[in-house]
Amino acid sequence: MKVLIADDHAVVRRGLKETINESFPKTTFGEVETAQEAIESVRRQDWDVVILDISMPGKSGLDILDDLKRLRPKVPVLFLSMHPEEQYAKRALKAGAAGYLTKESVPEELKTAVKRVLGGGRYVSATLAEKLAYDLTRGTDAPVHELLSDREFQVLRMVASGKTIKQIAGEISLSVKTVSTYRSRILEKTGLKTTAELIRYALQSQLVD
Numbered sequence: 001m002k003v004l005i006a007d008d009h010a011v012v013r014r015g016l017k018e019t020i021n022e023s024f025p026k027t028t029f030g031e032v033e034t035a036q037e038a039i040e041s042v043r044r045q046d047w048d049v050v051i052l053d054i055s056m057p058g059k060s061g062l063d064i065l066d067d068l069k070r071l072r073p074k075v076p077v078l079f080l081s082m083h084p085e086e087q088y089a090k091r092a093l094k095a096g097a098a099g100y101l102t103k104e105s106v107p108e109e110l111k112t113a114v115k116r117v118l119g120g121g122r123y124v125s126a127t128l129a130e131k132l133a134y135d136l137t138r139g140t141d142a143p144v145h146e147l148l149s150d151r152e153f154q155v156l157r158m159v160a161s162g163k164t165i166k167q168i169a170g171e172i173s174l175s176v177k178t179v180s181t182y183r184s185r186i187l188e189k190t191g192l193k194t195t196a197e198l199i200r201y202a203l204q205s206q207l208v209d
Helices: 012-022 035-044 066-073 087-095 107-118 127-139 149-158 163-171 176-190 197-204
Strands: 002-006 027-033 049-053 077-081 098-103
Touching: 002 035, 012 027, 012 107, 027 035, 035 049, 035 066, 049 066, 049 098, 049 107, 066 077, 077 087, 087 098, 087 176, 098 107, 098 163, 107 197, 149 163, 149 176, 176 197
Parallel strands: 002 027, 002 049, 049 077, 077 098
Antiparallel strands: none
């Protein structure tokens, strides 16, 4: 089995490798520290599983999921995040991720998740599965950021991390005018008035580090 681990912390990568090796002792690992390196590695080589951290330098794991799926439509991507699963898991799964784990997950949960996605299934924790079921019965009472498109959500996170409209435009290869339009849509959909309010909302909702 070949597993690519994309995480900017060496200690996390080492722990993941040790845990996976306990169930899959003949695993070959690849390691990258940034989203761009993950894209290049997936472009060069076919992996059985990609374990992707959401928060990395530059683009996030969520930002590049579409790129990875275009390059290797069949490779399962398992997200690992320090963020509470209710903040990102639904969006990640909707975007095509095979599973979602928090970094607080116990090792046995990681082993179960890898086995599940290798078999073509999806993995969410029992807690998240219960919450998803509850949300279905509750109706539309959801956080306002869930109303945003993936691109709007990406721009929200980048604005909230302190980047200027010009910086965001350069990073995601869009015009300044287009990014400004996305910002306006975000304000309209969330009912917020200023960039400062957007930043405050994103921090309170744990959408950025």
